[in-house]
Amino acid sequence: MKFNDAIVGLVVALLGAAVIAQAGYFPKARHIPYGPGFLPTILGVGLAICGVLLIVRGISERRTQPLLKLGEWSRSPRHVFGFALVLVCLAFYALFADDIGHFACSVLILLVLIGHLTGRWLRALWISILASIAIQFFFVDLLLVPLPWGVLEPYSGWFVWR
Amino acid sequence: MEVMLQALALLLEPYTLMVILLASFFGLFVGSMPGLTATMATALLVPVTFFMAPVPAIAAVVAASAMAIFAGDIPGALLRIPGTPASAAYTDEAYAMTRKGEGEMALGAGVTCSVFGGLFGAAALMFFAPPLAELALKFSSFEYFWLSCLGLACAILVAPGSAVKSTISLLFGLLIACVGIDSMTGYTRFTFGYVQLTGGLSLIPVLVGMYAVAEIIRYAITIDAPITIAQKKIGNIFAGQIPMMWKYKVGIMRGNVVGTLIGALPGAGADIAAWVSYAMSKKFSKEPEKFGTGHVEGIAEAGAANNSALGGAYVPATVFGIPGDSITAIVIGVLYMKGMNPGPTIFIRNPELIYAVFLSFILANLMMLPLGWIAIKSAKQVLSVPRSILMPIILMFCLVGSFAIDNTVFAVTVMLIFGVIGFLMEENGIPIAPAVLGLVLGPLIENNFITSMMKAEGNFLPFFERPIAGVLGVVTILVWLAPLAVWLWRRSQGHRAAVRA
Numbered sequence: 001m002k003f004n005d006a007i008v009g010l011v012v013a014l015l016g017a018a019v020i021a022q023a024g025y026f027p028k029a030r031h032i033p034y035g036p037g038f039l040p041t042i043l044g045v046g047l048a049i050c051g052v053l054l055i056v057r058g059i060s061e062r063r064t065q066p067l068l069k070l071g072e073w074s075r076s077p078r079h080v081f082g083f084a085l086v087l088v089c090l091a092f093y094a095l096f097a098d099d100i101g102h103f104a105c106s107v108l109i110l111l112v113l114i115g116h117l118t119g120r121w122l123r124a125l126w127i128s129i130l131a132s133i134a135i136q137f138f139f140v141d142l143l144l145v146p147l148p149w150g151v152l153e154p155y156s157g158w159f160v161w162r
Numbered sequence: 163m164e165v166m167l168q169a170l171a172l173l174l175e176p177y178t179l180m181v182i183l184l185a186s187f188f189g190l191f192v193g194s195m196p197g198l199t200a201t202m203a204t205a206l207l208v209p210v211t212f213f214m215a216p217v218p219a220i221a222a223v224v225a226a227s228a229m230a231i232f233a234g235d236i237p238g239a240l241l242r243i244p245g246t247p248a249s250a251a252y253t254d255e256a257y258a259m260t261r262k263g264e265g266e267m268a269l270g271a272g273v274t275c276s277v278f279g280g281l282f283g284a285a286a287l288m289f290f291a292p293p294l295a296e297l298a299l300k301f302s303s304f305e306y307f308w309l310s311c312l313g314l315a316c317a318i319l320v321a322p323g324s325a326v327k328s329t330i331s332l333l334f335g336l337l338i339a340c341v342g343i344d345s346m347t348g349y350t351r352f353t354f355g356y357v358q359l360t361g362g363l364s365l366i367p368v369l370v371g372m373y374a375v376a377e378i379i380r381y382a383i384t385i386d387a388p389i390t391i392a393q394k395k396i397g398n399i400f401a402g403q404i405p406m407m408w409k410y411k412v413g414i415m416r417g418n419v420v421g422t423l424i425g426a427l428p429g430a431g432a433d434i435a436a437w438v439s440y441a442m443s444k445k446f447s448k449e450p451e452k453f454g455t456g457h458v459e460g461i462a463e464a465g466a467a468n469n470s471a472l473g474g475a476y477v478p479a480t481v482f483g484i485p486g487d488s489i490t491a492i493v494i495g496v497l498y499m500k501g502m503n504p505g506p507t508i509f510i511r512n513p514e515l516i517y518a519v520f521l522s523f524i525l526a527n528l529m530m531l532p533l534g535w536i537a538i539k540s541a542k543q544v545l546s547v548p549r550s551i552l553m554p555i556i557l558m559f560c561l562v563g564s565f566a567i568d569n570t571v572f573a574v575t576v577m578l579i580f581g582v583i584g585f586l587m588e589e590n591g592i593p594i595a596p597a598v599l600g601l602v603l604g605p606l607i608e609n610n611f612i613t614s615m616m617k618a619e620g621n622f623l624p625f626f627e628r629p630i631a632g633v634l635g636v637v638t639i640l641v642w643l644a645p646l647a648v649w650l651w652r653r654s655q656g657h658r659a660a661v662r663a
Contacts, residue, residue, distance in 0.1 A: 087578070093561055110558060
């Protein structure tokens, strides 16, 4: 997923500009001219300069560098789907782990990912259940990480083997 | 001496030894799986070390990273795929040896030279860190400011590829370090209303995202060929190692020294050490024509260099709190969590703890001989673990590990975002290491700058008035200006050539 340097530069330059603008709102320190906005402003200026340099380079190389060069994988629907699946699984966990709980999320995510990658869904199912139990045991029972229980909250006693 | 004995007693506790042994197997496994790096092994270990006493926690990281760097040689020699980027420099050479039927020699050189390099790095660490700490006690905010700036300069100088892109990476790292409450004024910056960001971005979810999640995304889009192991049966890997090491003793020693020095430079770690050493080995070799055809000399020198770099990286990390590579960037986070704040005072307040960490290097490297043998013998089994099952499980480990740092699902969101950013950065040739360095050094630079400015009442001159600060300041400015000078010089040379033509 290689973008032309001009596009990368544009994103970086815009980030720099946004940082400078935001840092302008930060209060000034009382006794010295270096307040909370000082370092961010320098960084913003640096990012903007580097961004512009990349834009120049990208434009000068536009004949050899396409705007966006996707890898071999972009022609294989299975790989495009796999790429999206990893991101969706992570987003799913971030959004729903508190509500449906870690364990259910873990089984689901592992099932979907292993199933997709291996194509053998029945094997994926038992591996995902076993791996989830192992992770649960290791992190919750041994290391005492308070992973969210979610819907399993009323039954959490069954799963804690300490 | 008494401190050493105390340190040894801490290290030889059965619990610590067990942790080191388990961490070693973990490191060997991660290192020998292509696509999983030593940094990733370290990042995945952090949530586990969270629940340990300081010495076993750091010793676990030391053991796992040392083993992972060595184990990266195994798939290099057998599959022509480096297990970690630190083995990439000599993967083709090692594979060529295996094809010639000298796989035992290539793998054995990997073990013995790694052990030797690792021990050298550890010795350098024990020899140089305490006197440097002694010197660092005299440092004030001025010196720390310049030292951190020097670290940033190094990160750009040593990064491979475009300097502009390395600079972007560094600035980005410094920028994300600004998120949260500014410790000098108490003003909250760039939190966008998220209370969870008030304390700043936690290092671990960011690192796990950039190093591990980005790698898993990359795996998901890799169209990989089926794995074929070049040599099924592996004989005695230790046969002929001593004569080989004696023959190339000068090269191996050079690899040790270069590796330790590169490791100590902020931003450069084992992978760059291996590339530089391999190139040096070829340049100084009596038979450079043999390089690339399956010749052990370069493997020995670079294999020693990448393991000695690990020890070297701990010198600035423990003495100044400035990471020498991405692994020590994580280690610094662990040290803070354990209340062993890096800096010269650690050598006064808890000398036994820091010496125990140093001794753990020696122990881990000695253990590498038998464990490395086991790892090589079981390489066929390990390499046949399907990555299509392993990668999702590692993703789950990343999720749980990030969660465990703050006990919030918010950390998972942070990890996801930085995973995507890390993936896009690498795809577009922007290296990740400078960003990590910026993230760790950001608060150090800003706080020391503002503190110094307050002391100096807004005056710039005191930044150069103290002797050490003055020298560091001048060196830093020279290092910052060096690329510009080189560019101007090249331009004038090119101009002259054009005029002559």
